[in-house]
Amino acid sequence: MASDKGxxxxxxxxxxxxxxxxxxxxxxxxxxxxxxxxARPIKIGVIGCGGRGTGACANAxxxxxxxxxxxxxxxxxxxxxxxxxxxxxxxDLQGRLLQxxxxxxxxxxxxxxCYQKLLRTDIDYVILAEPPGFRPQHFEAAVEAGRHIFAxxxxxxxxxxxxxxxxxxxxxxxxxxxxxxGLNYRHDKSNIETIKRIHDGEIGKILSGRxxxxxxxxxxxxxxxxxxxxxxxxxNWYYFCWLSGDxxxxxxxxSIDLMNWSLGAHPVSALGSGGxxxxxxxxxxNIYDHMTIDYEYPDGVHVMCMVRQWDGCTDKTGxxxxxxKGESDSTERISGVNRWKYRGEKMNSYVHEHVELIESIxxxxxxxxxxxxAIDSTLTAIMGRESAYTGKIITWDEILxxxxxxxxxxxxxxPAPQRPVPIPGQPRPV
Numbered sequence: 001m002a003s004d005k006g007x008x009x010x011x012x013x014x015x016x017x018x019x020x021x022x023x024x025x026x027x028x029x030x031x032x033x034x035x036x037x038x039a040r041p042i043k044i045g046v047i048g049c050g051g052r053g054t055g056a057c058a059n060a061x062x063x064x065x066x067x068x069x070x071x072x073x074x075x076x077x078x079x080x081x082x083x084x085x086x087x088x089x090x091x092d093l094q095g096r097l098l099q100x101x102x103x104x105x106x107x108x109x110x111x112x113x114c115y116q117k118l119l120r121t122d123i124d125y126v127i128l129a130e131p132p133g134f135r136p137q138h139f140e141a142a143v144e145a146g147r148h149i150f151a152x153x154x155x156x157x158x159x160x161x162x163x164x165x166x167x168x169x170x171x172x173x174x175x176x177x178x179x180x181x182g183l184n185y186r187h188d189k190s191n192i193e194t195i196k197r198i199h200d201g202e203i204g205k206i207l208s209g210r211x212x213x214x215x216x217x218x219x220x221x222x223x224x225x226x227x228x229x230x231x232x233x234x235x236n237w238y239y240f241c242w243l244s245g246d247x248x249x250x251x252x253x254x255s256i257d258l259m260n261w262s263l264g265a266h267p268v269s270a271l272g273s274g275g276x277x278x279x280x281x282x283x284x285x286n287i288y289d290h291m292t293i294d295y296e297y298p299d300g301v302h303v304m305c306m307v308r309q310w311d312g313c314t315d316k317t318g319x320x321x322x323x324x325k326g327e328s329d330s331t332e333r334i335s336g337v338n339r340w341k342y343r344g345e346k347m348n349s350y351v352h353e354h355v356e357l358i359e360s361i362x363x364x365x366x367x368x369x370x371x372x373x374a375i376d377s378t379l380t381a382i383m384g385r386e387s388a389y390t391g392k393i394i395t396w397d398e399i400l401x402x403x404x405x406x407x408x409x410x411x412x413x414x415p416a417p418q419r420p421v422p423i424p425g426q427p428r429p430v
Contacts, residue, residue: 045073053083073110126149158245160404189344210304245381275288
């Protein structure tokens with residue numbers, strides 16, 4: 001499904017203006033030097049052919065010259081054709097890379113059951129880039145089919161879905177299947193080195209932190225009389241909590257994952273506020289347009305998280321961790337007593353996460369980002385959202401054991417959930 005502004009390739013992370021565009025800054029045709037000459041093709045398929053799915057395909061093709069894109073799935077056939085057109089016209093995917101796009105007409109799958117059809121094809125790993133509400137369902141199907149997985153963030157939108165993901169991820173570990181999650185800070189050398197220095201005490205005892213994810217408004221794809229309510233919501237998925245999880249889950253999870261990594265823990269509670277001040281038209285579904293969350297981490301460390309999507313306002317994106325000896329942005333700088341700036345190798349983390357997945361497959365050494373960190377980071381984001389929606393303090397144990405399940409009983413092209421905008425202080429609408 002489409003997953004970003006207009007028909008652009010990607011808006012996944014502020015580190016680059018687009019996933020395919022980002023491949024151009026890498027400065028290399030292939031980054032997988034250790035295994036790039038392996039003769040065995042790695043065949044991939046993608047479920048969800050919007051901007052993020054298209055970008056992830058480009059990243060995978062760039063990561064190894066023996067990666068072949070052989071199957072594509074999206075409920076809407078035009079999305080597959082738009083995706084293929086974007087890939088074939090991308091200036092960084094010419095020559096041999098372009099030849100590795102081998103999607104036959106009988107390997108283009110549509111309809112709401114398209115993911116099942118794709119998983120029956122002969123692929124090594126699948127890219128899960130559909131709206132996050134479908135992630136638990138598609139993740140489970142991929143593991144049952146014995147496929148390695150690149151799963152876009154987040155891994156779900158509610159506690160019930162994440163419990164399903166955890167159970168499935170444990171099964172993937174038992175089967176020796178690799179799971180890489182698109183929380184790309186984890187795959188960048190500058191971030192890895194900076195976090196190591198924080199953990200080594202170079203900013204001292206951590207006292208507080210803050211996260212900013214302040215951007216303008218996003219796309220809306222309009223409506224069509226021929227669309228059913230389900231089709232309308234799926235085409236405008238960002239604005240429905242059961243599909244996107246709201247902006248803190250769908251987008252700010254990057255910042256939250258970086259903070260959890262920096263502090264080496266998840267929060268113990270969250271107290272949030274938020275609402276709809278700019279995006280008040282009913283066409284914007286039932287999500288908020290701004291939130292502020294006070295996360296409390298172990299040892300009484302408080303971290304502020306601000307998210308907002310308003311046009312005409314100051315944009316700001318970044319993470320900051322404050323210690324008694326200095327401060328760090330968690331990505332490349334430390335100020336204070338142990339002043340430092342990363343000056344090592346620059347890399348494209350969008351590509352490198354596929355490099356690591358491919359190497360794990362070739363080596364037979366499975367990794368599992370879901371169990372290692374991605375489930376906790378997704379749940380942290382959900383905890384903050386639920387506190388903002390209800391106006392109440394939400395503890396980790398409460399959200400971990402919550403029975404909140406937003407996924408509809410039927411996802412056929414017919415009726416769709418009609419949930420109101422949450423109002424703090426009133427019962428949570430489900």
